[in-house]
Amino acid sequence: MAILEVKNLHKSFGKTEVLKGIDFSLEEGEVLSIIGSSGSGKTTLLRCLNSLEFADRGTITVAGESIFDSSVDLKARSEKTLREKRLYFGLVFQSFNLFPQYSVLENITLAPKLLKKATNEEIEKTALELIDSVGLSEKINNYPCELSGGQQQRVAIARALALKPQILCFDEPTSALDPELTGEVLKVIKSLADKNMTMIVVTHEMSFAHDVSDKVIFMDSGVIAESGSNEILTNPQSQRLKAFLNAFGK
Amino acid sequence: MNTFLIVLEALNVGFLQTLKLFAVTLIGAIPLGLIISFGSMSKFKPLSVLVKTFVWIIRGTPLMLQLLIVYYFPGLVLNNPIWGSGESGRFIAASIAFILNYACYFSEIFRGGIQGVPVGQKEAGQVLGLSKSQIFFKITLLQMIKRIVPPMSNEIITLVKDTSLSRIIALQEVIWAGQSFMKGAQGISGQIWPLFFTGIYYLLFSGILTIIFNKLEKKLSYFKT
Numbered sequence: 001m002a003i004l005e006v007k008n009l010h011k012s013f014g015k016t017e018v019l020k021g022i023d024f025s026l027e028e029g030e031v032l033s034i035i036g037s038s039g040s041g042k043t044t045l046l047r048c049l050n051s052l053e054f055a056d057r058g059t060i061t062v063a064g065e066s067i068f069d070s071s072v073d074l075k076a077r078s079e080k081t082l083r084e085k086r087l088y089f090g091l092v093f094q095s096f097n098l099f100p101q102y103s104v105l106e107n108i109t110l111a112p113k114l115l116k117k118a119t120n121e122e123i124e125k126t127a128l129e130l131i132d133s134v135g136l137s138e139k140i141n142n143y144p145c146e147l148s149g150g151q152q153q154r155v156a157i158a159r160a161l162a163l164k165p166q167i168l169c170f171d172e173p174t175s176a177l178d179p180e181l182t183g184e185v186l187k188v189i190k191s192l193a194d195k196n197m198t199m200i201v202v203t204h205e206m207s208f209a210h211d212v213s214d215k216v217i218f219m220d221s222g223v224i225a226e227s228g229s230n231e232i233l234t235n236p237q238s239q240r241l242k243a244f245l246n247a248f249g250k
Numbered sequence: 251m252n253t254f255l256i257v258l259e260a261l262n263v264g265f266l267q268t269l270k271l272f273a274v275t276l277i278g279a280i281p282l283g284l285i286i287s288f289g290s291m292s293k294f295k296p297l298s299v300l301v302k303t304f305v306w307i308i309r310g311t312p313l314m315l316q317l318l319i320v321y322y323f324p325g326l327v328l329n330n331p332i333w334g335s336g337e338s339g340r341f342i343a344a345s346i347a348f349i350l351n352y353a354c355y356f357s358e359i360f361r362g363g364i365q366g367v368p369v370g371q372k373e374a375g376q377v378l379g380l381s382k383s384q385i386f387f388k389i390t391l392l393q394m395i396k397r398i399v400p401p402m403s404n405e406i407i408t409l410v411k412d413t414s415l416s417r418i419i420a421l422q423e424v425i426w427a428g429q430s431f432m433k434g435a436q437g438i439s440g441q442i443w444p445l446f447f448t449g450i451y452y453l454l455f456s457g458i459l460t461i462i463f464n465k466l467e468k469k470l471s472y473f474k475t
């Protein structure tokens with residue numbers, strides 16, 4: 001059974017329809033890359049999955065659990081169930097969004113402690129392991145303003161992992177970084193893929209996408225114009241994907 | 251020397267009234283300013299327009315005029331002198347004018363502080379499953395405070411000096427006390443130096459506040475927003 005199933009997702013902002021019926025599914029442990037030109041709706045899709053936006057139509061199901069269903073009145077569900085449904089997903093933002101007033105360690109332990117996910121000692125132990133796994137053990141007591149962009153993004157990944165999401169989403173995790181810093185972040189994502197973390201990665205890094213993905217979706221103005229295995233990056237079928245990849249000098 | 255002590259004591263009494271007006275204004279204007287800032291950010295258009303118009307009127311007219319209107323309007327226009335003629339009535343009228351005026355200035359600072367925190371902060375909290383109040387108290391509040399401390403300290407130091415405007419309705423604050431020795435009080439008359447001397451009080455007090463606010467800013471400088 002697929003861990004994630006998205007069916008017929010529609011989303012409009014005012015009069016502009018940004019998602020025009022998105023369907024896909026993802027198996028546990030798979031990595032899905034989403035590519036597509038600017039404004040094609042990639043971020044909006046991730047935000048719908050993470051309940052930062054609510055679709056107008058369609059359903060989202062994780063491991064058999066309904067995360068979103070447009071036939072159910074939004075207002076009927078409580079803030080508490082909304083928060084629980086959010087925890088099926090993690091989201092790593094393009095702009096990191098670390099909490100500036102907290103140290104690296106505190107950024108990671110804040111939510112698990114507030115949500116009482118475990119005892120404080122266990123939470124800190126897990127956090128230290130996560131920090132170690134992203135290679136920042138020397139920085140646990142530093143503040144975000146004292147870190148490079150690449151280091152901040154690695155903390156953001158550890159922060160998302162601390163809540164043990166079923167599916168971790170990345171929205172262009174390296175776009176805000178200087179080119180020489182993208183490698184260290186991509187390496188962390190790759191190591192998660194090797195540990196069979198289920199992930200959805202919106203990215204413009206084509207060779208990385210090819211390297212890490214089990215599935216690739218190419219979005220174009222609100223629809224999935226082509227999808228398949230990572231083969232489609234080297235052997236695109238549709239004219240639109242060919243043109244898109246050409247523009248990337250591929 | 252005896253004269254000096256008499257003057258000093260009178261100025262101390264006056265400055266106590268200055269401090270009282272200062273404190274009452276802060277205590278009233280900070281919560282009212284928060285309410286006004288929420289009103290001006292309301293999604294309910296009529297409310298936000300009404301509140302913004304009020305803020306525009308208060309910020310667009312002199313505090314001295316507002317003092318005069320609050321103090322004289324009930325008696326001279328409505329024939330209902332609710333403030334009476336004593337010092338306590340003048341103090342209440344001055345407090346109302348100062349609280350309204352400063353609440354409007356504070357509300358703009360609070361609004362900037364609230365809106366200045368990037369939405370990404372709130373969204374990061376949301377995707378971590380935090381509740382609205384956890385996001386406010388654990389994530390955005392301190393960032394807001396850091397943003398508003400510098401403009402608030404400017405306003406508060408301006409307030410120290412603005413309290414002297416209440417002289418216009420004869421509130422017996424420190425300027426009034428200093429001036430009284432020109433016309434004559436307690437056997438001393440024709441003296442201008444007590445009025446000039448009041449400057450020392452303002453200098454000392456605003457100096458202390460500056461030090462406190464600098465400390466606070468420094469305390470919050472360990473992070474950058």
Ligand SMILES: Nc1ncnc2c1ncn2[C@@H]1O[C@H](COP(=O)(O)OP(=O)(O)OP(=O)(O)O)[C@@H](O)[C@H]1O
Nearest residue numbers: 013014016018036037038039040041042043044045
């Ligand atoms: N909150 C919003 N209100 C109105 N329009 C929006 C909003 N969010 C996104 N849009 C619009 O929806 C469209 C899709 O935006 P989205 O951010 O999903 O694209 P994207 O594929 O992530 O692009 P990029 O590669 O530039 O990040 C754009 O035209 C954008 O202007």
Ligand SMILES: [Mg+2]
Nearest residue numbers: 042043044171
């Ligand atoms: Mg985007």
